[in-house]
Amino acid sequence: MKPASFDFLCPDTLEEALSALAEGGGEARVIAGGQSLVPMLNMRLARPGLLVDIMRLEALRRIETLGNEITVGASVRQAELEAWADLSRDLPLLAAAFPWLGHVQTRARGTVCGSVAHADPSAELPLSLVTLGGAVSLRSRKQKRKVKADDFFIGMMATDLAEGEMIEAVHFPKARPGSGYAFREVGRRHGDFAIVACAAVADDKGLRLGIAGVDDRPRVFPLPALDDDQFDDALNDIAWSLNARDDIHASARYRRELVRNLGHETLREASRCRA
Amino acid sequence: MPRMNAAQRHGVDFTLNGRKVRAEAENRMLLSDLLRHEIGLTGTHVGCEHGVCGACTVQIDGKPARACLTLAQQVRGSDVRTVEALAPAPAELSPLQAAFRRHHGLQCGFCTPGILMSLDTLLRERPEAGREDIREHLSGHLCRCTGYATIVEAALAAAEEQRKEETPNA
Numbered sequence: 082m083k084p085a086s087f088d089f090l091c092p093d094t095l096e097e098a099l100s101a102l103a104e105g106g107g108e109a110r111v112i113a114g115g116q117s118l119v120p121m122l123n124m125r126l127a128r129p130g131l132l133v134d135i136m137r138l139e140a141l142r143r144i145e146t147l148g149n150e151i152t153v154g155a156s157v158r159q160a161e162l163e164a165w166a167d168l169s170r171d172l173p174l175l176a177a178a179f180p181w182l183g184h185v186q187t188r189a190r191g192t193v194c195g196s197v198a199h200a201d202p203s204a205e206l207p208l209s210l211v212t213l214g215g216a217v218s219l220r221s222r223k224q225k226r227k228v229k230a231d232d233f234f235i236g237m238m239a240t241d242l243a244e245g246e247m248i249e250a251v252h253f254p255k256a257r258p259g260s261g262y263a264f265r266e267v268g269r270r271h272g273d274f275a276i277v278a279c280a281a282v283a284d285d286k287g288l289r290l291g292i293a294g295v296d297d298r299p300r301v302f303p304l305p306a307l308d309d310d311q312f313d314d315a316l317n318d319i320a321w322s323l324n325a326r327d328d329i330h331a332s333a334r335y336r337r338e339l340v341r342n343l344g345h346e347t348l349r350e351a352s353r354c355r356a
Numbered sequence: 357m358p359r360m361n362a363a364q365r366h367g368v369d370f371t372l373n374g375r376k377v378r379a380e381a382e383n384r385m386l387l388s389d390l391l392r393h394e395i396g397l398t399g400t401h402v403g404c405e406h407g408v409c410g411a412c413t414v415q416i417d418g419k420p421a422r423a424c425l426t427l428a429q430q431v432r433g434s435d436v437r438t439v440e441a442l443a444p445a446p447a448e449l450s451p452l453q454a455a456f457r458r459h460h461g462l463q464c465g466f467c468t469p470g471i472l473m474s475l476d477t478l479l480r481e482r483p484e485a486g487r488e489d490i491r492e493h494l495s496g497h498l499c500r501c502t503g504y505a506t507i508v509e510a511a512l513a514a515a516e517e518q519r520k521e522e523t524p525n526a
Contacts, residue, residue, distance in 0.1 A: 082405035084386075112430075130362075
C-alpha cells in the first residue's frame with residue numbers, strides 16, 4: 082500500500098504546469114487535493130511517471146460568478162466551495178449534496194475539479210454537474226476548450242480529457258429563483274461512496290433527474306412536469322434503461338429499486354421546493 | 357521549483373506541532389510514513405492506507421486531514437499538528453483526552469489519535485458543537501471497540517467543559 086515512485090513538480094505558473102503535462106504525455110498526471118488520486122497511487126491502480134502539483138497556482142484558486150455561471154477553479158478545495166457565502170442561494174443542489182460528499186476530513190483537502198477528473202460513477206460532484214447541465218474547461222499548452230459535462234464523462238472513471246490536458250475549471254449554472262432542487266443518496270455508511278445517488282431539478286421547463294451509482298457514469302433524464310402519482314412509470318423506464326450491474330455492494334435489482342424509490346422522493350422534493 | 361527526481365530524497369520544510377522542521381523524503385513517501393518513520397512520531401496510526409478508517413487523521417493548516425492521503429511533499433510550508441501536540445505536558449492530558457479517559461471513549465486505542473484530531477478541530481471551530489456535529493465528524497472514523505456511544509459522550513463532556521471555561525460567569 083505504498084505508491085510506486087514518480088517524479089514530482091510543483092510549478093509556480095500555469096504555463097510551467099502545462100508544459101510539463103505536454104512533455105510528460107500519458108506519463109504525467111495532475112495532483113490537486115489528492116483525495117481520489119492518492120488512494121489510487123497507494124493501491125498502485127495508478128502509476129504515473131510524473132505528478133504535477135497545481136495547488137500553489139493562485140490563478141486556479143477562484144470561485145467566480147459571471148452572468149448565469151459559477152466558475153470553480155482547479156485548486157478550489159471542496160470545503161472552500163462548501164463554505165462559499167452564496168452557495169445556498171446560487172447552488173442549492175450542491176448545498177444539499179455536500180453533506181453526502183466524503184467526510185469533513187476528505188472535503189478539507191479534496192478539490193471540486195479533482196472529483197470531476199476522477200469521474201467515479203457514484204460520485205456526488207460529477208452527478209451534480211451533469212444534472213445542472215454544467216461544463217468543464219480544459220486547457221493544454223496548445224488549446225483551451227469547454228466541454229458540456231454530459232459529454233465529458235464517457236465511462237467508468239473515463240473522461241474526455243486528452244493527453245497533456247488538465248481541467249482548468251468547472252462551471253455550474255446559477256440557480257434560477259423559483260426552481261426546486263433536491264439531492265438524496267443511499268450508501269452503507271454516511272460519507273461512503275453512494276450505492277445510488279439522485280439529484281433533481283424542477284423548473285419551468287419541467288424536471289431533470291440525475292442518477293449516479295448505477296450506470297458507468299452519471300446519467301441525466303429530462304421529464305415533463307409530472308404529477309406525483311405519474312412518477313412511477315417514468316422511473317421504472319429509467320431504472321431499466323440504466324445498465325445496472327451486480328457487484329459486492331449491491332445487486333442490479335436493488336439498484337433499480339433504489340432508482341424507483343429514491344428517484345421518486347428526490348423528484349417529489351424538487352417539485353415541492355419549486356415555488 | 358525544479359522537477360524533483362523520483363530516485364532521490366528531497367527536503368520538506370514545514371511546521372510540526374509548533375516547531376519548524378526540515379525532513380527528507382522521496383516523492384512517493386506519504387505524510388503518515390514521514391511522521392512515523394522519519395520523524396519518529398508514532399502517535400499517528402496507520403490503518404487502511406486509503407482514506408477510509410481515519411486512524412491517521414492529523415491537522416494540516418488547522419483542518420483535519422488524512423495523513424495517508426497526503427504526500428509528504430504536499431505539506432511543504434504547511435502547519436501540521438499531530439496527536440502529540442494535544443497534551444500540555446508529559447503527565448497531563450488535554451481536556452478532550454481527559455474526557456475520553458473518564459467516559460471510556462477508547463478501548464484498544466488504535467483509532468483514538470485520529471478521532472482526537474478531528475474532534476479537536478471541531479471543538480475549536482464550533483465551541484457550540486452538539487451531538488449531531490460530533491456524529492458528523494465521527495462518520496469519517498472507524499472504531500471497532502466502543503460502538504461510538506462513549507466517544508460521543510466524551511466529546512459532549514469536553515465541549516461542555518470548554519464552554520464553561522470560556523464563560524466563567526455563566
